[in-house]
Amino acid sequence: MRERSIAVIGTGYVGLTTGASMAALGHRVVCADADAGKIERLRRAEVDILEPDLPELVRDGIAAGRLSFVRDTTAAVEGAEVVFLCLPTPMGAGGAADLAAVEAVAGDIRAALPPGCVVVNKSTVPVGTSERVAALLDRSDVAVVSNPEFLREGRAVHDFLHPDRIVVGSADDDAARLVADLYADLDAPVVLTDAGSAELAKYAANCFLAMKLSYANSLATLCETFGADIRDVTEAIGHDPRIGASYLQPGPGWGGSCLPKDTHALLTVCEQAGVDFPLLRATIDTNEAHQDRLVARIADAHRTTEATGTTGTTEAAEANESAGKTDATDATGSAGDGDSLRGVRLALLGLAFKAGTSDLRDSPALAVARRLRDRGAELVAYDPALTGQHPAALDDLVTVVDTPEEALKGAGACVVLTEWPQFRELDWESLADLLEVPTVYDYRNVLEPERLARAGLSWQGIGRPLAVAG
Structure with missing residues (x-):
């Protein structure tokens, strides 16, 4: 498996588990979050989330020099080959998913994304969101991929490192395979789709x-x-x-x-x-x-x-x-x-x-x-x-x-x-x-x-x- 440079935007259950686990798999990961206090605590390997094995994974990633934390999303994506969007999509008006955070971050990172970078929607989003993000980025040299998480709270680290399946969807076959290869060391079936x-x-x-x-x-x-x-x-x-x-x-x-x-x-x-x-x-x-x-x-x-x-x-x-x-x-x-x-x-x-x-x-x-x-x-x-x-x-x-x-x-x-x-x-x-x-x-x-x-x-x-x- 080739080592990749990864940025993770958002350090909630999904984002922090994704970042720490990707570092454990041998990738170099920078996690970004707007909460300055949380970033300072994470730099000290202090994890606010009650999640088995996650504090140890964060501590080990920092010690190995593979995991770091920043507040500036622009700084996080500079030099990244893959950018994971792990942002909240809460219930909005009428029950629809509120994509405000996803759309805001897409606008923030648009100009800073390196050519050839792959942006990955890890958040749970409605059908058509990848197309929406691609339109917001308006970068023909940046592919957008859907890679939904299937993590259970209380077992998130276990589920990430021992998945039942890995689902990757994109119109760009090369980008989809690049994202799938991030998990190459994990023994799990891979579903490549749109x-x-x-x-x-x-x-x-x-x-x-x-x-x-x-x-x-x-x-x-x-x-x-x-x-x-x-x-x-x-x-x-x-x-x-x-x-x-x-x-x-x-x-x-x-x-x-x-x-x-x-x-x-x-x-x-x-x-x-x-x-x-x-x-x-x-x-x-x-x-x-x-x-x-x-x-x-x-x-x-x-x-x-x-x-x-x-x-x-x-x-x-x-x-x-x-x-x-x-x-x-x-x-x-x-x-x-x-x-x-x-x-x-x-x-x-x-x-x-x-x-x-x-x-x-x-x-x-x-x-x-x-x-x-x-x-x-x-x-x-x-x-x-x-x-x-x-x-x-x-x-x-x-x-x-x-x-x-x-x-x-x-x-x-x-x-x-x-x-x-x-x-x-x-x-x-x-x-x-x-x-x-x-x-x-x-x-x-x-x-x-x-x-x-x-x-x-x-x-x-x-x-x-x-x-x-x-």
Whole structure:
């Protein structure tokens, strides 16, 4: 593999992982970011992102002299053979992808790009963006290539260095092969295609995963209705190679930095093109209805508690058992609106969109939290990735505390929203005494129901039978 001079614009999850990994593969990499403070920290090998192996990769790249950081994008691209655009493309007006950052950087670097340079869109962008960038650059001597990332937060470095596939799309075959050759030392199939197909492949993958998760959550509701166990159902179908076991775990809905914006972006593109895609719309609607249902379950149980003076979970289970249900909501998940949880303190375990990251962007935990707050609940949350941190963006939503004990003390119930494995190791026998109402809603199915029941707690997961305190 030939060593190349690479510039990476943007040092978020994708940009920093791309830059550090390319340096590890033997290339010379300069990363640029407009955030001066971040650049200074990265020069000291200080990584703000919670991502396994990334700090070590950055440190090793700097020590080897293959990885450096600058603030000036013009300085970064001077002498570069390949320039990766790793910029945010958040959900914009009407659900469309906001390409402002990509377009702005294209204008900034246009004159500084060396002749023969290849500009690579690594960001998730709609079909036609490569053509748009090429038009903005207006450089006949510079090729534009689409090379979408398929990285999972919490496994980004692993996914980059051990990819399932490498997708490269361009009308310029030589430029496409140059980009593909950057990954020559990695054992992965390479898909060489046109730019539009590469751009669509990224959306197609993420939207399919979202659809699978919505399907799993709907299956979980069926399991509750018929007394089945979602674990056994998904294990049975997951052994089928046509289906696979991944993305079949039910939870509090799907979210994160990619799936929400990408599903809405593709749906918007379809609407603009006059293409009907009801399955994608149903995927989004099902996710929102699922979160409504989970919140309604808590509100219904609280009403039962107020009406009977009991914890509500046992009586609600008995009442629903005769109707073929195992939770405290009706078939549609409706439980009334307004202030049905007014003044109820709820303990939330987990705020990040998944375990292994501190990323709160479009977290399903926060989506559920907002619904709980809208019903009047007072929310106190603990997340191991936020220990010692109190993000200002959460001030109007939840009170963030530094220990599980602080969160659970005096709470009317505990709601698990992120699948941190350390939640299983908590001293639930002691925590049970802190709760005002000894009920745990495990919306990640991460805890051991039998252990919680022995500790005097009633446990309710998703798609599984209740475990009542005994």
